[in-house]
Amino acid sequence: MATSGFKDTLSPYNQPKQIPPYQDYLYKQYETDVSLDLSKKDCEKPIGVAIFGLGRAGSIHLSNLVKNPRVQLLYVVDDIPSKWHKMKAYWGLKSTMFLTSKDAAKVYSDVKVDAVVVASPTFTHEDIVTKSLAAKKSVFCEKPIAEDIESSTRCYKQAEMVNKPLFSAFNRRFDPSYSALRDRVRAGEVGHVQMIKVCSRDSPLPSIDYLKMSGGIFHDCIVHDIDMATWVIGELPTKVQTTAFSHIPEIKAINDFDTVAILLTFPSGTIAMLDNSRHSNYGYDQRLEVFGSKGMIRADNERPVHCNEVQLGYSGSSFAPIWFSFPSRYRMAYYLEMEHFLDVVRGYAKPMVQGFQTIAVSKIATAAEKSARTGMTVELKWTEEERNRKYS
Structure with missing residues (x-):
């Protein structure tokens, strides 16, 4: 055989163990899950979250939040009450409170809410962001933060003043x-x-x-x-x-x-x-x-x-x-x-x-x-x- 001279003389079991390439991020997550390494897990009590808006981006964020063991979804704020029943049933949101935006003050006053996710229409962003920050909540906001640069700058300055993160969602x-x-x-x-x-x-x-x-x-x-x-x-x-x-x-x-x-x-x-x-x-x-x-x-x-x-x-x-x-x-x-x-x-x-x-x-x-x-x-x-x- 022309290639017999290239045959390995050492069994692969006696060779260095294969290491997954760094690009295989899914396998790395699998290894973490299998190892049960608590140092790589968030073992604190769940983060209390409220989400505003369940449109194009909001629906994506909702699906990630409800599946995440790190999160307790406390509030959904959406102005289409006709879809609340199906949403509760589909995602199993038995303990989540649904509100319209006119009742959003309940979110800001609830000390159990640690973070607010803003995925509502752009013209509503600034109001939700500023009120959330004033209530000492961390904020995740779909871009833009506000309708103009001056307003967005004010929001970031407010975040610095209250020492809470204001995170703009550049997902790419x-x-x-x-x-x-x-x-x-x-x-x-x-x-x-x-x-x-x-x-x-x-x-x-x-x-x-x-x-x-x-x-x-x-x-x-x-x-x-x-x-x-x-x-x-x-x-x-x-x-x-x-x-x-x-x-x-x-x-x-x-x-x-x-x-x-x-x-x-x-x-x-x-x-x-x-x-x-x-x-x-x-x-x-x-x-x-x-x-x-x-x-x-x-x-x-x-x-x-x-x-x-x-x-x-x-x-x-x-x-x-x-x-x-x-x-x-x-x-x-x-x-x-x-x-x-x-x-x-x-x-x-x-x-x-x-x-x-x-x-x-x-x-x-x-x-x-x-x-x-x-x-x-x-x-x-x-x-x-x-x-x-x-x-x-």
Whole structure:
């Protein structure tokens, strides 16, 4: 046999034990669970939580909270009482109190509530955040924190004053593929980053009712792309140029855009290209690519059934479609994001998303929208303190 000379003379049982690669985060969790290592578990009494809003993001957070042994869900605040009965039955929420927003004062006055999750419409965020912080509750808030930068800044200052975390939900930072890419970029594997591309195309097309209250494509969608670019390379841009268009008449009628392209220029010479659409008819298109002096690294679309390849006749290879929408594509990111927030509440971790970072992202998104509406290049001015802060 031509290969007999390569046969191992030592049994694999007498060779070093196999170690799972660091990328296999699910196996690492399995090992923790099997080991019953209490030092890696939160053995304190459950964290008392109240959640406001059970729409698109709120439903995802609710599913993670009710399954989490670290949490006692004390209150659900939602203004559609007609769905409460089904919600209680589906999730088994026998001891959870359901309220409308007009009775929310019960949440703030209840000392058993340690943390508040805000997933209600954007225009309600500031009121819930400020009242929760005033009551000394930790706060997890879907972006944006408030409707404008000044109000968001006031919320963060209040959080500092009461010494409670105010955590803005940039969930993509917790996606394993994106965080692995960032770690390799920050380790210098691709050298100096010359170009970063972020593609984010929505599926399915959101309803007009949602879009009317979303805050617009720049502050609803593109903030995630801006955060990805700045988070990966650790810089703030000095110039933004935007082209945007409304191909869908109903979106044009509400003075919003459905297709946006943005160029960001950074002090080090890095250029970011952001490609965003409200309507992708082939699935939820999410890609990230970084090109540098030493090479390229990218995170491509994921597929729910990723290991099946079909060949029929001469049509070539076919695969399962990419994930349909954000609840499935970022399911793990949402879970890990909430776990991180609970660690922050306990004091086990510092927030991965800092206040100055979310303010910076809002400032860039505002400049990008200004560029789209005026056709002008917008210069971004940062204070020395902002420039010197580590965007990590």
